[in-house]
Amino acid sequence: MARLLDETAALLEIDAADPFRVRSYRRAAEAVEQQTTPLASLVDDPKQLLAIAGIGKGMAANIVDLERTGSMPLRDELLTKYRPSMLDLLRLPSMGPKTVALLFSALQIENMDQLETAAKEGHLAKLPRFGQKQVDKLLKGIEDHRRNSGRFRIDNAGETADKIAAMLREFPGIETITPAGSLRRGRETVGDLDLLVTGPACEADVVSAAVEYVATLPLIDVLLAKGQNKVSFTLRNGLQVDVRLLPRASYGAALQYFTGSKMHNVSLRQKALKRGYTLSEYALARLNPEEGESSIVAAATEEEIYAALGMQWIAPELRENCGELEAAEAATLPSLITLDDIRGDVHMHTVATDGAFTIREMADAALARGLKYIAITDHSKNLAMTNGLDDYRAQAHVRAIQAVDAEMEGRIRVFAGIEVDILQDGSLDLEDETLAMMDVVVGSVHSAFQMPSDEMTARLLRAIENPYLRILGHPTGRKLLRRDPYVFDMDGVLRRCAELGVAVEHNAAPARADLSDLNLRKAKALGCRISVNTDAHSIDDLAKMRFGITQLRRAWLEPKDVINTLDVDAFLSALRPRPAHVGA
DNA sequence: GCCGTTTTCGGCCCGACTGTTTTCAGTCG
Known part of the structure; x- marks a missing residue:
């Protein structure tokens, strides 16, 4: 829905509509994107829609239409005049709505292929503002876009x-x-x-x-x-x-300005104006300075600028115009989690499967990073390509881990664990007898391509019913820039995890950024225990914890929201209790 | 199209760079 609203904004812009009307569609798109409750549940109650900042009467009607029909009258009307493929053109450098509109009206150009042909055949030269430089830039832009349009x-x-x-x-x-x-x-x-x-x-x-x-x-x-x-x-x-x-003197203002986000800055500038100031990348200045008075109020540091506007300094991770300005004014910003708060990392691999270092090497590296406890969680047998452990090898591996734990003499605790594969039917691929030996059982899905959403949901729900499973590992299976996440009923699975005391993992590795900040906020709201782990395959990977922390901070999480901040005993008791018949 | 300590109209953030416009429009962040 956010994408459809954003497209409508772009089409309006090409249509030379009132720029403020365009902006309101963009704002609405952002507001929709930020919602943590499904819009479908709000559609029946207009009051709830109108309570969202940036959604008024007209936009609420649009949202109802989008929810019910998948489109809305204004968008349909614009699409009879223009083509969706014209939106791609806006991604090219120096191509804005005016130019796209000009190309369409003068040369009927509506997609990138047509633009490239027209540029190569010299048809663009007769248009205003199109010199040779502009054409060259455009061709290079098309080439770059095709080669690399990603982030x-x-x-x-x-x-x-x-x-x-x-x-x-x-x-x-x-x-x-x-x-x-x-x-x-x-x-x-x-x-x-x-x-x-x-x-x-x-x-x-x-x-x-x-x-x-x-x-x-x-x-x-x-x-x-x-x-x-x-x-x-x-x-x-x-x-x-x-x-x-x-220059030094305006560095704070510049840092604030160029850190963004755009929406954060727009809101901050509006607040500055209300207080009689104007904020630019050079300074926070008085709008109407008294005679002989310097107009500059603050410029050298970000702290001064936020303070002059009556706010706490806002951590960059929070600057998304998502309530942080109001919280900063009320001095109720959260004390965000930091890397120093993390005491344990309970998902990592060794040479027994697809890791590059031994148990002892991983333990030494974790100790050097100041961790108090780790868990070695190599793969189980279903991941044959990683030399995954069968029951026999897994049990031997537990004894090897326990031996290293003893060697470390309490400087760091090394727990025995396994990253057990969740099979198609939701069962786990090792025997209960083996799982019962583990301190930490991380259950992960490793193959779910083209599995329908309801089957995926059933698979996860069955897996977390297994009493030995203590952490749901990289739940969405997402690999950033490479693979779409698994699709399933995220709310339902998170809710059940909360009920059962199964912790939900946020995988810290940037390649495996599992829970977006949105899902992390959901997990917190639903009362899930959240565990952040590196899934390290080498000692260098342990450094990736800091990327995981950053995502936690973006979700406004404090130390108390993440179980890895706990001492070793508290951490173990925060996990779902192990079945009683295991014995002492 | 949204919004209100200037509340149902009249505002809506601010500045730099490029190209070819001989005075500034369009794009970008």
């Missing part, structure tokens, strides 16, 4: 940011480099990289030399723009990088 994983973008930062630091007088944008906000993926740079070399009178240095970095594939203090370029993998060089 980039946060860990890969982070590594790239580090690499560029190291090069920038070579320039004398560049001191501080901070990634902003969605990387700083901790989104799972980023569309581009925003790097803010400051230091003596960035002061207004000398900045041009530093700009020149940035614009000639050897890793640049295409230089897109070079301004007084901004350089934009793409890398060979298609990632766009925006570097901004700013």
Whole structure:
């Protein structure tokens, strides 16, 4: 529904509608996307729809139509004038609604193939604002779009940011480099990289030399723009990088501004205006300064700016215009979970299956990271390609893990576990006798392609009834940028997990970002015990915990919401109790 | 199309860069 509303906004824009009307459709799309209760249940009660900020009478009617019929009159009408394929064109660089409308009215161009043909055959030249440069840029844009229209994983973008930062630091007088944008906000993926740079070399009178240095970095594939203090370029993998060089005095304002999100900033600026200020990327300033009074109120740090607006400083992960501004005004922001709060990591692999290190090596590495307990959870036999453990090997592996636990002499506890496969019918692929030996049984689905949603739901519901299963591992099976999540009744499964005391795992590895922040909020609301684990296959993977924490923070989670923050004894008793007949 | 300590009309965030417009429109973040 959010996508349909967003498309309608784009079509309205192409139709040259009132820009504020367009914005209201965009706002409604965002509001719809943020809902944690199914819209179907709100449709029958208009009061609940109208209670959502950004949804008024007209939009509520649209939402009811979308829910009941899958479309709405305005969208249908616009689609008789324009084509859905024209929306793809908006993704090309320097292509906005006006240009798309012009191309359609003048040359009947309605998709990317037609645009490419027209560009190559020189038909564009007769249009206003279309010189050779514009045409070249467009052709390059089409090529890039086909090669790489996706976003980039946060860990890969982070590594790239580090690499560029190291090069920038070579320039004398560049001191501080901070990634902003969605990387700083901790989104799972980023569309581009925003790097803010400051230091003596960035002061207004000398900045041009530093700009020149940035614009000639050897890793640049295409230089897109070079301004007084901004350089934009793409890398060979298609990632766009925006570097901004700013004086110290306004660094906080710039950091706030370029961290976003857009909707957070728009709301913040509105609040500033109501207080008689104007906020830009340079400063928070008085609208009408008294004679002889400086207009600048705050600019050097983010803390000053939020404080001057009567707010607590807001962690970047929360800046999505999702209630954080109101909470900051009321001083009721949550004390978000941090990496230091994490004491255990209970999902990892060793050389016994598809890991790269031994039990002892994993334990030593975890100890070095300050963890108090871990669980070794290698694969079970159904994952033959990983050399998965059958009952006999799994039982021997338990004894090997217990031996390492003894070797560690209490410096870190090493629990015996297994990542048991949940089969098609919802049963587990090891005997109860084997599972009974495990401290931590993580149940995971490893094959669910094209399984209907209701079968998948039944499979998970049956699996979590097994009394030995203590953690539902990477529940959605999602692999970011590679695979769609398994589709099932998420609410129903989470609710049953909460009832049974089965913990739900948030897999910290960026490639396996399982529970989106939305689902994490749902899990919390439904009373689930949430466990964050790295699913480490090597000692380096243990560092990925920080990406998991970022997603937890985006879901407004505090230490008490995650069981891995507990001491070892409390952690074990937070898990579903093991069946009584196991004995002492 | 939404919204209200300026409440049913008249506002709605702010600035930089590009290209080719000789004064600024369109795009972008």
